[in-house]
Amino acid sequence: MITQEADALIIGFGKGGKTLAPFLAKQGWRVIVVEQSPAMYGGTCINIGCIPTKSLVHGAEIAASRGYVEFAEKERAFEEAWRTKEELVSFLRGKNHDNVAGHPGIRLITGQASFVSPHEVIVTMQESEAITIRADRIFINTGAVPAMPAVEGDSRRLYNSTTLLGLNKLPRRMAIIGSGFIGLEFASMYANFGTEVTVIERGPELLKREDADVREAVRQALEALGVRFLFSSRVERIRDDASAAVLSIRDEAGDSRSLEADVVLFATGRQPNTASLALERAGVRVTEKGFIAVDDTLRTNVPHIWAIGDVNGGPQFTYISLDDYRIIRNHLFGDGSRSRQDRLHVPTSVFITPVFAKVGMTEEEAAKAGFRVKVAKLPLTASPRARILRQTTGFYKAVVDEETGRILGAALFGEEAGEIINAIALAMDTEQTHESLRDRIYTHPSMTETLNDLFAQL
Ligand SMILES: Cc1cc2nc3c(=O)[nH]c(=O)nc-3n(C[C@H](O)[C@H](O)[C@H](O)COP(=O)(O)OP(=O)(O)OC[C@H]3O[C@@H](n4cnc5c(N)ncnc54)[C@H](O)[C@@H]3O)c2cc1C
Numbered sequence: 001m002i003t004q005e006a007d008a009l010i011i012g013f014g015k016g017g018k019t020l021a022p023f024l025a026k027q028g029w030r031v032i033v034v035e036q037s038p039a040m041y042g043g044t045c046i047n048i049g050c051i052p053t054k055s056l057v058h059g060a061e062i063a064a065s066r067g068y069v070e071f072a073e074k075e076r077a078f079e080e081a082w083r084t085k086e087e088l089v090s091f092l093r094g095k096n097h098d099n100v101a102g103h104p105g106i107r108l109i110t111g112q113a114s115f116v117s118p119h120e121v122i123v124t125m126q127e128s129e130a131i132t133i134r135a136d137r138i139f140i141n142t143g144a145v146p147a148m149p150a151v152e153g154d155s156r157r158l159y160n161s162t163t164l165l166g167l168n169k170l171p172r173r174m175a176i177i178g179s180g181f182i183g184l185e186f187a188s189m190y191a192n193f194g195t196e197v198t199v200i201e202r203g204p205e206l207l208k209r210e211d212a213d214v215r216e217a218v219r220q221a222l223e224a225l226g227v228r229f230l231f232s233s234r235v236e237r238i239r240d241d242a243s244a245a246v247l248s249i250r251d252e253a254g255d256s257r258s259l260e261a262d263v264v265l266f267a268t269g270r271q272p273n274t275a276s277l278a279l280e281r282a283g284v285r286v287t288e289k290g291f292i293a294v295d296d297t298l299r300t301n302v303p304h305i306w307a308i309g310d311v312n313g314g315p316q317f318t319y320i321s322l323d324d325y326r327i328i329r330n331h332l333f334g335d336g337s338r339s340r341q342d343r344l345h346v347p348t349s350v351f352i353t354p355v356f357a358k359v360g361m362t363e364e365e366a367a368k369a370g371f372r373v374k375v376a377k378l379p380l381t382a383s384p385r386a387r388i389l390r391q392t393t394g395f396y397k398a399v400v401d402e403e404t405g406r407i408l409g410a411a412l413f414g415e416e417a418g419e420i421i422n423a424i425a426l427a428m429d430t431e432q433t434h435e436s437l438r439d440r441i442y443t444h445p446s447m448t449e450t451l452n453d454l455f456a457q458l
C-alpha cells in the first residue's frame with residue numbers, strides 16, 4: 001500500500017479546512033486535503049447548503065413577483081431557477097477545486113478517510129488502491145448530515161435538504177417536518193414558487209427563542225405567502241397511495257389528521273458526519289450527541305488533532321467554520337489569544353421572504369438578565385428605501401440597556417435585514433451606544449438610514 005507523508009492532513013473540504021490548507025501551505029507545510037466526493041469539492045455550503053438554497057430563494061422571489069397564475073408557468077419558472085442554481089454551484093465547485101488542487105503546496109485526494117491510528121489515516125478510493133497518510137497534525141472538517149427521525153411507514157417521497165435540491169420538478173404539495181432554519185427557508189421558497197406548503201413542527205411555535213411580537217410577525221408573513229403551520233404536532237406514519245404520500249399526524253391534544261403531499265422534506269436538524277472516521281482508533285473523544293469534543297481552541301483530547309466546523313458541535317454556520325480556522329491559525333502561528341469564548345455577538349439570518357436576522361439578546365432575555373431595557377421598533381413602512389423597493393413588510397427592532405445606552409440585541413425582519421444586522425453586530429462588538437448609531441451619517445435612500453429613525457425613538 002502507498003504511504004504519503006504530510007505535515008498537515010485536512011479531512012473534509014469544508015469552509016475552515018479549505019481556508020486553512022493554503023495558509024499552512026504558504027508557511028511551507030506539506031498539506032494533504034482528503035474529500036470523499038467530487039460532488040462536494042468546496043463542501044456543504046457551496047454544493048448542498050447556503051449557495052444553492054439562497055440562489056433558489058432569490059429565483060423564487062423573482063418568480064413570485066411575476067404573479068403567475070397557471071401551475072405550468074410556475075413550473076417553468078422553478079425549472080429556470082433550478083438550472084441557474086446548478087450553473088452557479090458547478091462554477092463555484094470548479095473554482096473551489098482549482099484553488100486547492102492547483103495550489104503547489106497542497107495535494108487533494110478524493111476518497112474517504114478513516115483513522116488507523118492517531119497519526120495515520122487510510123483513504124479508500126473508488127477507482128484506485130487505498131492509500132495511507134501519515135501526518136504530524138490532523139484537522140477534521142467533515143461537517144454534518146441531515147438527522148432523520150424514525151417515522152413508521154414506507155414512502156418513496158421522502159427527502160432531506162440535500163436530495164430535495166436535486167429535484168428539478170416543482171411539487172404541487174409539500175409537507176415539511178421541522179420549522180428551524182432549513183424548514184422555514186424551504187417553506188418560504190417553495191411557497192413563493194407556488195407549491196402548497198404545510199410545516200409540521202413538534203414544538204408549540206416557530207423561532208421559539210424570539211420575542212412574541214417577532215414570532216407572530218414572521219408566522220403571519222409566511223402564512224400570507226400561503227404556508228400552513230401545524231404546531232405541537234408529530235408525524236406518526238407516512239405511506240404512499242397511488243398519487244401522494246399520506247402523512248398521519250397527531251397533535252398534543254391527541255387529535256389526528258391526515259395530510260397528502262407530493263414531497264415530504266425532513267428538516268429536523270443535522271448530526272455530525274463522523275460515521276466513516278473510526279475516531280476510536282485515534283482515541284478521539286466525542287460528546288453525548290456525537291460531536292467531536294474540543295476545547296475552546298478547537299483541539300481534541302488528542303493534542304495533534306483538531307476539529308473544525310459543524311463536526312465540533314457548531315454553531316452550524318459557514319462563518320463559524322471560517323472563524324474556527326482563524327482560531328487555529330492564531331494558535332499555530334499567532335499569539336495564541338483566540339478562543340471560541342471571544343466571539344462576541346454572532347448574527348444569524350433566516351433567508352425567508354422577507355429575511356429575518358438577529359443578533360444578541362431578545363427583549364425578554366435582556367429583561368430576565370436584569371437589564372433595564374428600552375425597546376426601539378420601527379415598521380418598514382417608515383423607510384423610503386423600503387417604499388421604493390415596494391418591500392414594506394416587517395420592522396427593525398432593537399433592545400438597549402437604559403443605563404449605558406449600549407445595544408443588547410436586535411431583531412430585524414424585512415428588506416436587507418441580513419446586511420444591516422452585520423452593522424449592528426459591529427456596533428455591539430465595539431461597544432457603541434445607540435446614540436452613536438442614531439446620529440451617524442448614512443447614505444440615502446438606504447435601509448441603513450432606518451437606524452437613524454429607529455434609535456431616534458429612544
Ligand atoms: C440547506 C442548508 C442551507 C444552509 N444555509 C446556510 C446559510 O445560508 N448560511 C450559513 O452560514 N450556513 C448555512 N448552512 C450551514 C453551513 O452549510 C454549514 O454550517 C457549513 O457548510 C459547515 O461547513 P464545515 O466546514 O463544517 O464542513 P462542510 O462544508 O460540511 O464539509 C465537510 C466535507 O467533509 C467531507 N467528508 C465527510 N466525511 C469525510 C471522510 N471520512 N473523508 C473525506 N471527506 C469527508 C464531506 O463530503 C464534505 O464535503 C446551511 C446548511 C444547509 C444544509
Ligand SMILES: NC(=O)c1ccc[n+]([C@@H]2O[C@H](COP(=O)([O-])OP(=O)(O)OC[C@H]3O[C@@H](n4cnc5c(N)ncnc54)[C@H](O)[C@@H]3O)[C@@H](O)[C@H]2O)c1
Nearest residue numbers: 149178179180181182183201202267268269270316349350
Ligand atoms: N440561513 C442560515 O444560516 C442557515 C440555513 C439553513 C441551515 N442552517 C444551519 O443548519 C442547521 C440545521 O438546520 P435545521 O433546520 O435542519 O435544524 P434546526 O435545528 O434549525 O431545526 C430543526 C427543527 O425541527 C424540529 N423537529 C425536530 N424533530 C422533529 C420531529 N420529529 N417532528 C417535528 N419537528 C421536529 C425542531 O423542533 C426544530 O424546530 C441550522 O441549525 C443552522 O445552523 C443555517
